[in-house]
Amino acid sequence: MDKPIILIAEPEVCVRRSLTRKLRQQGYEIHEYSHQSNLLHAMDMQKSDLIILGTVDHEMSEVLSAAKEIRHIHNDIPIILIVENGSEELAVAALRAGISDYYKKPIKFPQLLSAIRNLLDSQKNGTLKLSGEVSSNGYAHLIGQSAAMQAVKKGMAKISGADSAVLITGETGTGKSLVAQLLHKNSPRQDKPFIQVNSAAIPENLLESELFGFERGAFTGAVTGQPGKFELANGGTLLLDEIGELSLQAQAKILHALESHEIYRLGGRHPIHINVRLLSATNQDPEKLIAERKFRKDLFYRLNVARIHLPPLRERKEDIPLLLDHYIQLGNRRFGLNVQGLSEAALKFLLHYEWPGNVRELKNLIEACFINLPSAETTELELPAWYIQKIEEIEHKSIDEREQLLRALFTTNWNVSQAAAKLHWSRMTVYRKMKRHQIVRPDNNHRETC
Numbered sequence: 307m308d309k310p311i312i313l314i315a316e317p318e319v320c321v322r323r324s325l326t327r328k329l330r331q332q333g334y335e336i337h338e339y340s341h342q343s344n345l346l347h348a349m350d351m352q353k354s355d356l357i358i359l360g361t362v363d364h365e366m367s368e369v370l371s372a373a374k375e376i377r378h379i380h381n382d383i384p385i386i387l388i389v390e391n392g393s394e395e396l397a398v399a400a401l402r403a404g405i406s407d408y409y410k411k412p413i414k415f416p417q418l419l420s421a422i423r424n425l426l427d428s429q430k431n432g433t434l435k436l437s438g439e440v441s442s443n444g445y446a447h448l449i450g451q452s453a454a455m456q457a458v459k460k461g462m463a464k465i466s467g468a469d470s471a472v473l474i475t476g477e478t479g480t481g482k483s484l485v486a487q488l489l490h491k492n493s494p495r496q497d498k499p500f501i502q503v504n505s506a507a508i509p510e511n512l513l514e515s516e517l518f519g520f521e522r523g524a525f526t527g528a529v530t531g532q533p534g535k536f537e538l539a540n541g542g543t544l545l546l547d548e549i550g551e552l553s554l555q556a557q558a559k560i561l562h563a564l565e566s567h568e569i570y571r572l573g574g575r576h577p578i579h580i581n582v583r584l585l586s587a588t589n590q591d592p593e594k595l596i597a598e599r600k601f602r603k604d605l606f607y608r609l610n611v612a613r614i615h616l617p618p619l620r621e622r623k624e625d626i627p628l629l630l631d632h633y634i635q636l637g638n639r640r641f642g643l644n645v646q647g648l649s650e651a652a653l654k655f656l657l658h659y660e661w662p663g664n665v666r667e668l669k670n671l672i673e674a675c676f677i678n679l680p681s682a683e684t685t686e687l688e689l690p691a692w693y694i695q696k697i698e699e700i701e702h703k704s705i706d707e708r709e710q711l712l713r714a715l716f717t718t719n720w721n722v723s724q725a726a727a728k729l730h731w732s733r734m735t736v737y738r739k740m741k742r743h744q745i746v747r748p749d750n751n752h753r754e755t756c
Contacts, residue, residue: 315340370403371401455622537578557601568580652688
C-alpha cells in the first residue's frame with residue numbers, strides 16, 4: 307500500500323527536521339520545503355495527501371495567502387497550519403483561508419498525529435467536510451477533531467461491537483441521540499430496529515403501555531392490542547432518552563425487564579421474551595440522582611456497563627469551524643443559496659461565545675442567520691439582533707472574569723488544576739479563558755531543540 311504523502315513548508319530548520327523525523331517514524335512519505343513559495347512551485351509536479359504550513363509571526367499573511375491559493379486549486383487536500391502564537395483573530399483568518407486545523411509551537415505531537423490520521427481518513431472516505439448524519443462507515447461523521455471528540459470516537463469504536471448496555475451522558479444539545487444511532491449503525495444489530503423513547507415526554511400513566519404494550523380491553527379505548535417499544539425493538543436497539551426523568555416505579559419495571567429478559571403487556575397474562583440492547587441517555591448527573599434517592603442504584607449498575615460522556619461545545623471550540631461548515635452547507639441546500647461563510651465579526655463571536663445550548667444552539671443560530679438574509683445574493687451571514695445583545699453582555703462580563711481568573715491563578719501559584727477547581731471550571735475552560743484575556747504565566751515554555 308502506498309504511503310500517504312505529506313508536504314511540509316516550515317522556515318525554522320529545527321521545527322522542520324523534528325516534524326519530518328517524527329512523521330517518517332509514523333510511516334508517512336515526507337517532502338520538506340523551507341518556504342511556502344517553494345511548496346507551491348513543487349505542487350505542480352508533486353502529489354500530496356496533506357499539507358503542513360509552518361510560519362513565523364511576521365509572515366502570517368503570506369502563509370494564509372498560500373493556503374487560499376492551495377485551497378482554490380486543490381479543494382480536497384487537508385491543510386494544517388503551525389504558528390508561533392495563536393489568537394482568536396488568527397483562528398478566524400485561518401478558517402476563512404480554508405485551513406483544516408492549526409497548532410501552536412512548541413508542537414504537541416500526539417495531538418498533531420491524531421489530527422493528521424483523522425484528516426487523512428476523512429479524505430480517503432470522501433468526507434473531509436464532516437457530516438453529522440448517521441453513516442455505517444464509522445464515526446468520522448460525528449463532527450469533531452478535538453482531543454475530547456477523538457476520545458469519544460475511540461470509546462464508541464470499542465463499545466459498539468459489544469452487546470453491552472451503554473449510558474450516554476452530556477448536557478442538552480451535545481448529540482447524545484446521534485451517538486446512540488451511530489452505536490447501533492456500527493453494531494451487529496445494525497439491520498434490526500432502532501427505537502427511541504423520550505422518557506420525559508410520556509405522561510407517567512401512559513409510560514407502562516408505551517414501553518410494554520397492551521392487550522385488547524386492557525383499558526377503556528383499547529379496542530386492539532398494541533406492542534410496546536421493547537417489543538418493537540426486539541432483536542435491535544432501544545434508546546431510553548432522559549432516563550433521569552423516570553419515576554422510581556417505572557425504573558423498577560424496566561429493571562425487571564432487563565433482568566428477566568421478558569415483559570408483560572398491560573392486561574396480558576403471558577410473558578414475551580425480549581432480546582434488546584439497551585442504550586440510555588441523560589443530561590443529569592446519575593450519581594447525584596442516586597445520592598438524592600431519585601434513581602435506583604441497581605438500575606444504574608445495569609445501565610452503566612459502558613459509558614460515554616459528550617463534552618459541551620464550550621470545551622471543544624476548535625471543532626466550531628467543522629460544525630459551521632456543515633450547517634452552512636445544509637442551509638445552502640435547504641434554501642437554495644450559495645453562502646460561503648459568516649462575516650468576520652460573526653466568526654469572532656462564534657469562537658468567543660460559551661454556547662449554553664451546545665451544538666443544537668449553533669445549528670439553530672445558523673438557521674436563523676439564513677432566515678434573516680437580506681437578499682439571495684448575500685455570501686456572508688450576519689448574526690440576528692437578539693444575538694448581538696448577547697455579545698454586549700459577554701463583553702461586560704469579561705471584565706470581572708479576567709480579575710476572577712487572575713486571582714485564582716495567583717492564589718494557587720499558577721496551578722491550573724487547582725485554579726479550575728477553585729472556579730468550578732474545567733481545565734480546558736481555564737486555558738481558553740487565559741488565552742481570551744491574554745493572561746500568560748510567568749514561566750515560558752522552551753521549544754524543542756534540534
